[in-house]
Amino acid sequence: MKVIHYTEAAGQTFNNETVQGVTGRVVIGGDDGAKNFCMRVFTVTGGGFTPKHSHAWEHEIFVHAGRGRIFRAGDWGDVTSGTVLFIPGGEEHQFQNTGSDDLVFVCLIPSGVAEI
Amino acid sequence: MKVIHYTEAAGQTFNNETVQGVTGRVVIGGDDGAKNFCMRVFTVTGGGFTPKHSHAWEHEIFVHAGRGRIFRAGDWGDVTSGTVLFIPGGEEHQFQNTGSDDLVFVCLIPSGVAEI
Numbered sequence: 001m002k003v004i005h006y007t008e009a010a011g012q013t014f015n016n017e018t019v020q021g022v023t024g025r026v027v028i029g030g031d032d033g034a035k036n037f038c039m040r041v042f043t044v045t046g047g048g049f050t051p052k053h054s055h056a057w058e059h060e061i062f063v064h065a066g067r068g069r070i071f072r073a074g075d076w077g078d079v080t081s082g083t084v085l086f087i088p089g090g091e092e093h094q095f096q097n098t099g100s101d102d103l104v105f106v107c108l109i110p111s112g113v114a115e116i
Numbered sequence: 117m118k119v120i121h122y123t124e125a126a127g128q129t130f131n132n133e134t135v136q137g138v139t140g141r142v143v144i145g146g147d148d149g150a151k152n153f154c155m156r157v158f159t160v161t162g163g164g165f166t167p168k169h170s171h172a173w174e175h176e177i178f179v180h181a182g183r184g185r186i187f188r189a190g191d192w193g194d195v196t197s198g199t200v201l202f203i204p205g206g207e208e209h210q211f212q213n214t215g216s217d218d219l220v221f222v223c224l225i226p227s228g229v230a231e232i
Binding site for chain 2: 001002003005027028033034035041058060064070072073077079081082083085086087091093106110
């Protein structure tokens with residue numbers, strides 16, 4: 001059994017024209033023997049955003065902390081601590097942190113694609 | 117895309133000799149078109165506990181809120197908001213809420229087994 005605090009996992013920070021203020025951590029993945037799905041935790045600083053993109057695989061997401069909004073079906077919806085999102089493969093999506101505190105969400109993907 | 121607060125999902129409460137004060141919610145499952153893995157959210161009231169058991173499938177867990185402890189390898193370890201646990205198939209495990217606030221954790225399982 002692996003037990004860590006998510007902040008103990010190595011973080012990879014993304015800042016370019018399509019993504020701002022995002023740090024991602026693979027907290028459970030193939031290296032742990034997880035064969036079916038992979039857990040990542042993302043932190044988005046105030047005003048930051050993830051890329052607006054789509055891909056073939058699904059996301060299962062739980063928002064742990066902070067406030068933000070999610071782009072879906074051409075519009076925006078609010079998310080906050082405790083929000084759950086299921087994003088099927090092929091659906092365009094983007095997170096934005098609309099607050100000043102970090103937006104922290106857990107995002108799971110199936111095994112077999114890049115873990116981060 | 118499905119977007120809900122986890123408390124909007126129907127809850128099933130468990131209270132018997134092996135489990136106390138536990139409410140489980142399937143927040144993303146087969147009914148949503150999730151084909152690879154299933155997200156549940158469990159709430160354990162102060163002093164409550166999940167069953168001490170093992171099974172063939174793995175858990176990927178993120179502790180959202182509260183404080184408690186996890187039984188592993190014959191001993192207990194502390195968990196708190198932000199703790200991540202990977203419990204491989206076949207490993208005995210149990211959560212106890214050692215605080216007075218609710219212990220809330222997200223627990224994912226592979227598809228193909230009972231969702232709750």
